[in-house]
Structure formats: C-alpha cells, structure tokens
Amino acid sequence: MSFSNQHIDDFFRNGLQDFQQSPPNEVWSAIVHALKVQKRKKRTMIFLRSAASMAVLIAIGGGIFMGLRFLSPESGGYGSLTTIPSEYAEEFTDYTLTQYSDENIAFHYFEEEDATVYGEVPPAEDKKKDEGKPEERGSFDHEKIARKQAYLYSDYSRDDIELIRTERFSPETNFIPAEKREEDKKISSGTNTSERLTLGFHITSSYSYRSLRGGLSGTPPGHYFNGFETGVGSVSPGLTVSYMITPSVEIHVGAQISQMGQSINYSNKDKIISTRDQKSNTLTIQSSTGAITKINPTVFFIGNSSLTGKSSAESRNTFQKVSASNFHPISGNIEQKFTYFQIPVTARVYLLDNNSSRLFLSGGMTANLLLGNNVVLQRVNERIPIGKTDNITDLSFGARISGGIEQSISNGFYISLEPVFNYFVTPINPEHNLSTYPYSFGLSTMVRYRF
C-alpha cells in the first residue's frame, strides 16, 4: 500500500502524539540550582546598580551640599572668617572662658539652657601675659554658632581634666575657623603617628575586559577577536593600609586578589581557530590574549562542533581513529581567567571634608603578580578545564584611578564607596603578536579603622 506525503507525516505524528518520557531525576535539581544562581546574580546586579546609583547620588549631593556650605556668603567662606560676623555679635554677649588644664582652654556661651555653644581656645603663647583680658585666639564653628547648633569639641567637659579657671570672654575676640584649627593640629609635629594610620578591608565588584594593540600581518587583527570575545565579572577582596601625610593627602598600599579575563562566545565557534598536534595530543585554541593549550584534552573542536570525550586516556589513543559521532556535542562558553595578587600603591586626595564625610580622588599604580591562569568550558552546571593561556607574564603593572565618598560610621571607623578603574600598562603576554592590556571597571566598598 502506498502512502502520500501527508500519510507518512500522519503516521509519525499520530504515533508520537501521546508519547511521554520521564526525564532523569537530576534535571530538576539542575534547574533548581540554575535558578538559584540566576537569582543570586540578579540580586548582585541589583545591589551593584543600587550601590553605584547611591554612590553617584551621594557624591553629587554631597558635592552640592558641601559646595554650598563652604561657598555660602552667610558663612563668609572657608578660611576667611576670623571673627564672629557682626550680625551675630549681639547674640554673644556673655561668654565664659574656662581653662581645664594648662594645655586646653574652652569657652562656652549660655544663651539659653538648651542652646549651649562650646568652642576651644588653643594654648596661646601670650595667654598668661594679661590674665583677665579676653583671649585673643580661639577656634569656633561659626556656622554652628549662628545656627545655635551643637558644639565643636566636647572633650573638655571630661571629668579627668582639672578645672583651673573660668572667666568672661569677649565677642570681639579673633577666632580661628574650626576647620583651619583642625588642619593645624594635624599638620603640627606633635600629631601622634598612629593617628595617621588606618587599616581597611575592601571588596570590589568589577567587570574586566581587555584592549588590544598591534598585531602582525597575516594574523587575525584585534577586531576579529572582538567579534566573539566579551568581558567577565568578578568580585575581589583585599586589605589596605594607609598613612596620612598631610590633612588632605593619604598614601594607600593594598593587597588584593582579583580576576581579570574574558569570555569566548561559543555561539561564534565557527570563528574560533583551533588546531591539534597529533603527536603530543595537544589542543590549541587561539585567543586575543594568546594561545590556549591543553595536553590530552577531553574537549575538542572538530569542524563546527565542540565535542567532549569520556576521558583523556581514551582520547589520546583514539584521537584520529574515533569518529566524531563517538563524542558528545556540548554547548557552553569558554572562560579565560587570570587570577592576580595585586599590590596597589595610590595617593588619595580629599577634596571636600565636613568631618563626618569626605569626597576624594585617588590615583596610583598596581603591581600584578599572576597567581592563576585557567581556561574552562563553562556550562550550566559544569566547568570543564580546557587548558591555560601560554606565555602570560608573571609580573605586570597597571594604573589605577578612583574617586568616591567616605563616611565616618563610629569612633575610628569609616566606610567608603569608590568607583575604580584599573588599566594594565604593560602587556600580559609579551610574546603574543597582539599586545593585550586588561582593564576593569568596578565599585569598591571599604571599611577601615583609624588607629
């Protein structure tokens, strides 16, 4: 009996209409795992985006706030105010000068019981010359006085400092702005060295990729690889020690583990150049960073397919003899990663400082010591090692630029958010025809303690 085209189609369609086959048990576990990973990645991305947005908003808001604060005509501008502005003078009619020790003198003004204003008068060389006369120098937060807010220094009410004398104080006294006084204090040689030291822990989420330069004629140019290579994300922990050399400049020396690298997009595998040496049973895949090699590989690129054998021993002897059909086609992305121990040495300059929060810019160099060099075929739930990149130099150098905001969170502790840009200035594979310079964008969060 003969069947038409339609009949043979129907024959199979009807035959398989109700066909069902239970999948293996591990599929559901793999789905659950993959969904968890996705969720975690999604949360991380949301956190990073939120943190980055907050950092930008805080930086912009803080900049505007502090700019207005320091440049406001009402306050007279930073560093220019040496006396209480005349418009406030009338309010300060009854000062009391209190000396608690030979070194520290404080004054306070009682306008109302709930609006006590404190300040500090630094030790004056000539303060004892004319006792009973108003002190000629002092420090004061004029703006806070004007707003009848809190005091600047509260230490002088401590019980362990002996009260020596109390006397009246004139509003016409010359005052040194509080910020200036603080700077002078830090700069003075008497500052305790340990107060300038901080130790911090930081964690940086970053996206890394590379730039390519050069290339020999007859070899694929950089843009060829740009067609199927993309950057990768990573999270890096680290420690930083800093030392304040001036009130607005700090030197930071760090130590961190970071990952740089790239992903080779498997969907473009027809562009991937792979060769195999039959004698040594070595698979070689060309990447922009250099040749990836694997002896006794378990993954092969044959024609336009990538295939995995069951074991390297099996593939070694049967490499040529076994047909492609005896291997399993697989899908995934090739991830080429370099793990570095980085030592950044940077200078941080504080641009704006309102005692509790500070804006800063930072720049410097990093020494990068190669710790790991791995290439894996990344599948949904599996990472198959497929070799390492040849001739990656053990030591390379980079530049680092960052900026951010730091906030005091409690006594001696600070937290900062810092967008960071790292760029390798020496190629990581000097023997490759293309010069590869990895770079990364990231957001660093640091908690540090000032000793």
Place this chain on the structure above:
Amino acid sequence: MADKLESIIEGCKRGDKKSQERLYRRLSGQLFAICLRYADNYEEARDYLQEGFINVFNSIKQYEGKGSFEGWMKKIIINTVLQGIRKKRFMIPLVHDYQDNYEFHLPHMPTDLSESDLLGMIQELPRNYRIVFNLYAIEGYKHNEISQMLNITENTSKSHLFRARTKLQEKVNHHYSKVKRVYKSSVF
C-alpha cells in the same frame, strides 16, 4: 484540573518553588519527549529540557492566559532547542532534489511499531533532516516559517523533508520486512 493548572501557573509567576516543581512534574515527560525527537542524543535532550524549563520560569509572567499553556510551553521548548541547534550551524545548503508528489510506500500490516520505535527512527535521521521533519510533520510549521527559524532557504527545507521522509520509509519498510520474515517462518 484546569483550575489547578491555573493556580500552578499563578504560583510560578510569583516565583513559588513548589509550584515550579509541580509544573515540572506535570509536563516534563511530554516536553522531554519533544526534546528527544530533536536532540542528537539523550544528554543533549536533557540539556534542552533543562534550559527550556529555565526559560519557561523566566518568562512565565509573559503568559497572559491566552491559548493553551501546554502549547505556549511547547513553543518555548522548541525555541530553546532551535537556539541550541542554531549555535551548531549544522545546515548545509543542498540542491533542489525533492519531489512534491512522490508516493511513499508503507506496508499495510497490523502495526506493531511502538512509540519508542518511531522515536528511534526519527532519532536515527541525520540532524538536519530530523529537525525539518519534526518542525514540518509533527509541529505543523510551514516551509517559509522553517526557513526563517533555521535561517535556510525554503528549497533546503523542502529537500530535507523529502530526504527525511525517504529515509523514514526505508526504516519502516525494513522494520516490516523483518516482521514479515518472522511471520512467515512462524506460519510455515
């Protein structure tokens, strides 16, 4: 039953893990059978099912209740399979060698072909023939749709279908010739 599926779908839309598992337990057998028809081997079918369900859970909020949910899921699974296949770039352009009115001859005997036998025959087809046959004969897509889905010409699609049918007929004939031999030997 329909209400129950609706509540499962609503649970999945909320990201409820139990609902997701109930949906999987309910439809994975049917969808795995589809994956087996397209895949080169069992492992590949397993990967397609896994990726397909992840895609389903990620996009289930887009299902608005219009049309059959099973049909919607089936489409996602097939799209996932085709995406995987497109990555393999298996299609080789062929010359126009099909015949629209060719008669396929299948033996008229009591069928003893099981679902597994039929699936096995489809799985034994070369990959490109198998995909086109599945899309055209089983899923009901037209050649112009298949050509867009697989980025091939309509003629290539028709050619693959013709060859798939030819090979399937050979397989069916071969199967029945064996059955016939056994039948005769048992009679005489």
